[in-house]
Amino acid sequence: MDNQKHSILYVDDELVNLNVFKTTFRREYAIFTATSAHEGMDLLRQYPIDMIITDQRMPRMTGVEFLKWSLEEFPEKTRIILTGFSDTEAIITAINECDIYRYMTKPWDTEEMRLALKKAFETYQLRQDNFKLLEDLKEAKESLEQKVIERTTEVTQQKEEIEYKNQVLQSQNSLLKELDDERNNITSMIVHDLQSPINRISGLLELFEIEGNLSFNENQKIYLDLIRRNISDASRHIRNLLDIKALEKNLNYQMPLSKINLASLLPQLLVAYREQASKKQVNLLYESNSEEVFIKGQEDYLNRIFDNLISNAIKFSPKNVNSNIFIKIKENGKYVRISIQDEGQGLSEEDKKNLFKKFQKLSARPTNGESSSGLGLSIVKSLTERLMGSVWAESESKKGATFIIEFPKYSSH
Numbered sequence: 001m002d003n004q005k006h007s008i009l010y011v012d013d014e015l016v017n018l019n020v021f022k023t024t025f026r027r028e029y030a031i032f033t034a035t036s037a038h039e040g041m042d043l044l045r046q047y048p049i050d051m052i053i054t055d056q057r058m059p060r061m062t063g064v065e066f067l068k069w070s071l072e073e074f075p076e077k078t079r080i081i082l083t084g085f086s087d088t089e090a091i092i093t094a095i096n097e098c099d100i101y102r103y104m105t106k107p108w109d110t111e112e113m114r115l116a117l118k119k120a121f122e123t124y125q126l127r128q129d130n131f132k133l134l135e136d137l138k139e140a141k142e143s144l145e146q147k148v149i150e151r152t153t154e155v156t157q158q159k160e161e162i163e164y165k166n167q168v169l170q171s172q173n174s175l176l177k178e179l180d181d182e183r184n185n186i187t188s189m190i191v192h193d194l195q196s197p198i199n200r201i202s203g204l205l206e207l208f209e210i211e212g213n214l215s216f217n218e219n220q221k222i223y224l225d226l227i228r229r230n231i232s233d234a235s236r237h238i239r240n241l242l243d244i245k246a247l248e249k250n251l252n253y254q255m256p257l258s259k260i261n262l263a264s265l266l267p268q269l270l271v272a273y274r275e276q277a278s279k280k281q282v283n284l285l286y287e288s289n290s291e292e293v294f295i296k297g298q299e300d301y302l303n304r305i306f307d308n309l310i311s312n313a314i315k316f317s318p319k320n321v322n323s324n325i326f327i328k329i330k331e332n333g334k335y336v337r338i339s340i341q342d343e344g345q346g347l348s349e350e351d352k353k354n355l356f357k358k359f360q361k362l363s364a365r366p367t368n369g370e371s372s373s374g375l376g377l378s379i380v381k382s383l384t385e386r387l388m389g390s391v392w393a394e395s396e397s398k399k400g401a402t403f404i405i406e407f408p409k410y411s412s413h
């Protein structure tokens with residue numbers, strides 16, 4: 001059988017009809033013929049036949065009966081029934097119960113039959129193509145579903161892995177935190193315990209000076225001065241460390257604030273620095289437009305803030321070249337600005353990035369052997385922010401540094 005051709009089973013008890021059909025269409029189709037329904041059924045079971053054409057009037061089994069029978073086993077075939085003009089009942093049954101493609105009246109006309117077969121196979125082909133498409137679609141859907149399942153499994157695995165890593169990280173984190181807390185506690189204890197002996201040494205030193213003042217020679221006086229300075233450095237370090245600890249502990253603590261006159265607080269504070277500054281030939285120049293500049297603040301915090309900024313300005317000012325430090329208070333709309341400007345080496349761009357972080361010693365080094373632990377500015381920032389203010393630095397390298405603090409002006413409500 002030619003594989004390319006569609007195949008037709010033609011069933012008719014009249015041999016002549018079978019022969020005419022076969023001779024007429026054998027070039028276009030693979031033709032199988034049978035003289036009875038049973039013979040036709042045998043052929044259907046043996047060969048891959050696409051279409052059944054059957055005569056209605058046959059002796060043992062009618063066309064309609066044969067088609068019904070074939071429908072049970074071969075529902076996908078295209079069916080055509082050939083009837084006489086008057087066989088309306090057979091036609092209705094064929095349409096209703098045998099799923100026929102069409103009926104044709106006998107005797108059939110060759111051209112009409114050719115056209116009918118052509119159309120029937122076109123429809124058949126369309127159905128086949130549709131069926132194939134549906135199959136392909138089903139396959140694609142299944143493979144897509146498979147992919148989704150695989151991907152979902154992969155993602156779930158990754159998620160589990162991430163969750164596991166997260167857990168490991170969390171437990172490492174809490175271990176680190178424990179270690180850090182322990183370290184902090186030890187540091188706090190040491191710092192705290194150092195405070196009393198240092199205070200006692202200070203007191204003893206004063207007694208020592210009072211009692212032996214007259215009998216000290218010049219060298220001994222210099223040594224004593226050095227001891228005093230070192231002790232005051234140590235106690236400042238301790239106070240800074242204690243401040244940092246306290247600030248870290250009470251992150252959300254809101255200070256009770258009161259009305260404070262900066263134009264009286266700042267000059268008082270400067271008095272304590274005049275001697276230290278003049279030893280390096282540094283002039284402290286204070287300027288304010290008004291004698292009353294009020295903010296809402298807390299005196300101890302403000303002392304610590306300006307203490308750190310003024311001591312820095314002196315510490316990083318050049319020694320013995322008659323340089324200046326300008327301390328200015330200016331009102332600026334709803335704010336008050338305090339600037340502390342020195343003529344030291346200033347800050348590099350890199351310095352500016354790390355300026356207010358803890359334990360930062362940057363480009364500038366103290367110019368007269370002063371101590372430096374890199375804590376002061378971080379305390380300044382924390383305290384300023386607690387007082388609702390802000391702090392920043394402006395500087396061009398080699399042209400000195402200006403630290404600026406801004407607080408909201410005092411208002412009664």
Ligand SMILES: Nc1ncnc2c1ncn2[C@@H]1O[C@H](COP(=O)(O)OP(=O)(O)OP(=O)(O)O)[C@@H](O)[C@H]1O
Nearest residue numbers: 312316360361362363364372373374375376377401
């Ligand atoms: N006025 C300034 N001019 C130039 N550099 C400065 C100035 N003030 C601070 N710096 C730089 O910033 C660093 C950090 O300052 P910070 O006040 O935090 O620490 P410190 O003065 O070194 O030590 P301390 O804890 O005693 O205050 C300083 O070591 C210095 O390098």
Ligand SMILES: [Mg+2]
Nearest residue numbers: 308312376377
């Ligand atoms: Mg400092």
